[in-house]
Amino acid sequence: MLIKTQLRLVALLPAVFVLLIGSVLWGSRIKIDQARTDAEVAEKVLLSNFELNVLTQEYLLYGGKRVESQLRIRHQSMGELLAQLKYDDIKEQELIDALRHGHQELGSLYTLLLEGKIQAREQLAGVLLVRAQAIRAKTRQFADIQYQQVLEFQRLADKSIMVALVLLAACSVALLTLMTRRLMQGINELGAGMRRVEAGNLQYSIPISSADEMGALAQVFNGMTRKLESVADDLQQRSTVLSRRTVELETANADLENFSYSVSHDLRAPLRAIDGFASILREDYAPKLDEEGRRLFQVVSDNTRKMAQLINDILAFSRAGRSELRLTTLDMNALVQQVWQELEPRRAGRVIELKLADLPAVRGGLGAIHQVLQNLLDNAVKFTRRREAAVIEVAGHREGDENIYSIRDNGAGFDMAYVGKLFGLFQRLHSMEEFEGTGVGLSIVKRFITKHGGRVWAEGKTGEGATFWFALPAETIAE
């Protein structure tokens, strides 16, 4: 049976008892009213009996038609009153029958008295008084019985209500206890099952088969657990795949680090040997070499140097990706001036005007931004080589939540058609004969700026110069 139905039944119980008590009260009220009415009629009978007696005395003393008719009227009304009486049991019936019989007797006696002979009057009056006395006593007895009945019915009703209330309380308590026990058992089983699932046993099913709401709840929960189990399995599988991938990635990364370490260490040694022994050969066998021989050795040396530069640049690019940024507040003006000083050997013998505007400070990695400025300024120096009056302008301003810096030169510039290739690794827009380089510098710039959460872009025109911008987040500036 559903819990809802059970609860409704329990709620119905008091209503049933209220109806029961009501009907008991109603029934006893009818009985009491009847008894009261009978008692009142009996009182009236007593009164008319008393009046008949008084009228009889009066008639005996004075006689007369008026008293005569009054006697008749009184006797008749007494008969009407007696006809109203109702009996509940044999005892009352006997009493009422005796009263009615007595009343008839009285009637015949009065007829005798009113029409009879003078000499029998005294005697008749005596009989009349005796009869009236008997009626009075019986009427009183009947009235007392009625009063007794009123009291009894009242007591019975009270008792019935008390019993009904006690019964109601007992039934309610019993039913509620029973239901509570059943409910608690269901809840406990559900709870125990849920705790097992919570503890991680996703295969567990709560074994409640009852057809009530508890059963439905258990079924829903079991369904939920099944779903959770499949999700957990799925997750487990994914995390297994993921951790395997992580291990693979870590291995790949370690391989890559070992590779760049090897490049740094092992590729240089043979290169040094080539250059070194070529030099030794040139020194020790100089007299035996002609012009062409010396030129060939020079080609060897130059290419060794280029390869060395390439290795250095690849390593620098690899380090740009791996190194962690330690952010500090950077005085960009001081940094530009420092880099400019360091580039002095590259500027030797040239006239270059550096126009340095007031630059906003920024949060950044010192080494990284130093490298960025070095590469950009070195490029500017390199590509203005053919200008007699080279001008390099460095500017910067705050725009929104970014600091934007620009480095503009009036050098060789580039064709905007290839701007997309500018920051790519090993991408070069000029021939080796025109301008040397490995095509790594701007890749490093982009890598470092991207690492800061910033962006880089450029604009240029062949023969008129180039401008490089880089933007860094400004909101992290510690003032």
Next chain:
Amino acid sequence: MVTSITSTAVDILLVEDNPTDAELTLRALGKHNLANNVEWVKDGAAALDFLFRRGDYAARGNAVPHVVMLDLRLPKVDGLEVLQQIRANEHTRLIPVVVMTSSKEERDIVDSYRLGANSFVSKPVGFEEFAKTVVELGLYWMLVNQVAPATE
């Protein structure tokens, strides 16, 4: 007292597994008459044997070199381990050690200084620069630098 470079004791201990690098180093030093008392060992174990007078070097005199030129990637015992053992030994802990390697990796530089290297030099690839660097190092540690008095 500054020990004369003509002393019969070993002045420079060169720890280098690459024979061409070693030859180039010896040639650069030789050009400036610094190669007379150079001992060249090819791995870390031999370097430790030499310094602690074990194995092939058990019969060697007690003198310590003026400077150790130490490569990092070495067979048997690597350079950092050699450096650690030199610094851990009472007899050798004051010997100047110059780490000379092809590496420019930050972790190598940091590890070397942390273990007590006196200097960290990245070998230039070009021979001219390389020779210049080696000679400058040799001259500095042999002639300019004041060594600590011998502990014995």
